Amino acid sequence: MKIALSQINLHIGNFEFNCSKIEKNIQKAENDGCDLIIFPELSVSGYPPLDLLEYKDFIERCYESINKIAKSCKNVAAIVGSPSYNKNKRGRPLYNSAFFLVNGKIEQVFHKGLLPNYDVFDEYRYFEPSESFNIINYKGYNLAVTICEDLWSLDNKTLYVSSPMEQLSQQQPDLLINIAASPFTYNHHLERKSILAANAVKYNLPLIYVNHTGAHSELLFDGGSMTFNPGGGIVHEMEYFKEDYHITTIDSIKSSGGRDISTSSGKYEKIKLIHDGLITGIKDYFDKSGFKRAVLGLSGGLDSAVVMVLAIKALGKDNVKALLMPSQFSSKHSVNDAVDLATTSGVSYDILPIKEIYYTYDRILKPYFKNYSFDSTEENIQARARAILLMAYSNKFEYVLLNTSNKSEAAVGYSTLYGDMCGGLSVLGDVYKSDIYNIAAYINGPNRIIPQSIIDKPPSAELRPEQKDTDSLPEYGLLDDLLYNYIELQLSPDEIIKKGFEPSIVNEVISMVNKSEYKRAQSPPILRVSSKAFGIGRRMPIVAKYM
């Protein structure tokens, strides 16, 4: 049986767009003489549709789309993900389903059994878990169709009490199919591969896995669809962060040698994929929200330099505008470096000094602040004065403001709410400062795109004379390591101290993290590249006592 894997980039709620892309791929598969084409989870609606699933007409449009797509399945069958109604008397109103379409109609519907409800996932919010699972016989082959998390119940994966594959494996399947909406994180990849391989091995079946590619606000989907032989070897690995199309047969997957999951295809390198993922995130945010152009504040520091280069790669240099907004505390080299980068990148920039604005505020506030000395209030006024200029450009010219904060700053609250925390999208908010150096090095490669002086200078907010980040924070290597233990690994302070960190630093840093929940609650959406990003996947009380 000849099967096409269709790894596509969809748009939540854009049924015309999604349908048309699915139908074109079905046509292509038919032209290629395929018997079956497989699309990702919830293809018809895009993933995650969130509370749009609670609107009746949204579900009706999913059904209309499925019915329309079914009509185009004449000589080729398709497996297409869509929500479906739960017709039982009890339980949540929907299932997360895979529709098997053939002969111009819906032949069978499979429902997801294991619903992820952790980190960024909320599937129990909408869906009833299925408890019975059946294979389908098509052209003499028994197909076991599963949906993403359905395979995530193994002897060493104990989150779920049941396992759909235990039922399906009783029914003599010849092929295991998994349609997925599995978001990218730079350290999730090996786990994903090992779970797929373990299923192939455990049930001694060839396995086809089809994932989304593309971004939806903060969530990045990296594609990387794969086929595995029954020994758990990777037979084919599709592209990352690109649409892709691949034709195979059950027999060829079954009989191919396959590559061990621990060996690299060369397609998967951490910094390259973060880089490609962030570009996808920017591009899709703009494409899918109908905006074309970005504005950002270019400070002469590393973070805004990296964001600008990524934005140029995503949108084209003509669609990126830089504002340089020096204050009385900005160093000469910062402005020069920013001008240098903008010029060599071919990006249009304007220089708008904020000194005059700052002094206006100062004059107005002086009668009330006269007994108080310069503190973070005045630092924040500068950051906020810049935000107003950036937002004025955004409003006047329909630019989306790109936020340039990094994860280290966001974590400890070393940032100004309504100042440098502004933006429609945070590009680096899930990238620790240490990794931003690596991204800069990757961007530069053998060339000099980001000037070395920007990379070499000590990080500074330049909001008071001679300020350095290390005045208020531990140096970034240590800080980022500590934050990773607290945020990604969710270790408690005592556990982190036991790993050898200085107790006073652990307590100080964690206290800073906890005290800035209120700031992060108002952060722009952050492109998610780690296993625990600030945003929808990390839900902390704003008013609580912890530590």
Next chain:
Amino acid sequence: MKIALSQINLHIGNFEFNCSKIEKNIQKAENDGCDLIIFPELSVSGYPPLDLLEYKDFIERCYESINKIAKSCKNVAAIVGSPSYNKNKRGRPLYNSAFFLVNGKIEQVFHKGLLPNYDVFDEYRYFEPSESFNIINYKGYNLAVTICEDLWSLDNKTLYVSSPMEQLSQQQPDLLINIAASPFTYNHHLERKSILAANAVKYNLPLIYVNHTGAHSELLFDGGSMTFNPGGGIVHEMEYFKEDYHITTIDSIKSSGGRDISTSSGKYEKIKLIHDGLITGIKDYFDKSGFKRAVLGLSGGLDSAVVMVLAIKALGKDNVKALLMPSQFSSKHSVNDAVDLATTSGVSYDILPIKEIYYTYDRILKPYFKNYSFDSTEENIQARARAILLMAYSNKFEYVLLNTSNKSEAAVGYSTLYGDMCGGLSVLGDVYKSDIYNIAAYINGPNRIIPQSIIDKPPSAELRPEQKDTDSLPEYGLLDDLLYNYIELQLSPDEIIKKGFEPSIVNEVISMVNKSEYKRAQSPPILRVSSKAFGIGRRMPIVAKYM
């Protein structure tokens, strides 16, 4: 058997505070000769602890607290809510549990079976649902202990496929106990009562229901703990938005006449409870985050007037600071009305005109904006200039900025991101403009607290000459009605049109709502009073096509 119901206000993660309050109440119950005292769901940790539950030391501190509390249960037993470990090999790592403490130790632990995972609830994120339920025999009585949602599976409540009470009712219980963390919404109350009453009737049992009171960021818990006789009549209804303590006996609940749930106790009136809830929300936000003082922009309009009065009631007039920040477009009466209100309320205020700031921005931006006319850009600059002044006061004097936007504006995006959308807490963001008039009338009663001229003037943002809200929006009665259908009732555009709304207005308003998801994603936490507030209970994609 003599039983105390302890309706208390707790603090998430503040184990010392929570423990001490629980222990004091146990002591009181012992002094009162009670056999048992009942506390709300997850009392030890506070509700909702969110992702703090994913930290090992957080759970360990819950256990430490429970063990400590158990020691104080010598002559009186206690039912106390706390997370507990799931010791099975499979399933999520925790249960949402009720600990039965007696004789100085943990006698039995009951686990929640039905886990709410809709609107503001995410319990599947943390907890494994229990599938077996047992009563406990204490002093000759069989007690059926359930946790909140466990009672929400009835013939007409079909969200869940199982029902803990079906198992428990087989075991000859004498009393049905329900410990809850049931948040306030102004229209949820009758449903809550009717479900409790239906359980009492269906299982022919006296019922004791104990709820939290107090606020955690956006979530308001209204208390209103109750006892029901086996006929479903309310025997006793405790206070709303106050701590309360009530002693009863099984026999007296069983034999008391009881009041029908449809008759009012006089304790439950929509506008009064919204009013009390908002005050609790402000007060607890400050108390629990360690702040004392609030600042707000007082425009002379209705919304900021109401927020100021509520803030005074919550924090005291000496802890509220008002800034009047007229622009060149502010009407004379606005400033006068604001001064009038501040003066009669005894609130300290400063007047900081923003005209000079506005002209400074104008001068700096003119070279770049010269071919463009005045539009929302310049309106937003005014709103944002005010935000900088307010935040400067907040930073300098440790005020928390109270946001004064209302739900109607938030819904249609008639507000400036980083301008009037700023604040640590949004007081009225879940109250439609129409209801703000009702709150103002309730506040005024027979007195003149909010000047009539503030109530009577046509709503205006005063960001351009002679501006009125109705220039850009339908009048608020119509708008709010339409928004209620779309947001609270989650009706699709076609369904709303079928109810008789003008199609063009429906499409325009819903399009405005959908297009401003990106703004609301950066909103301050909003005190939740309705069944569907903006915030954690409403999760819409930021980049999507719907309509």
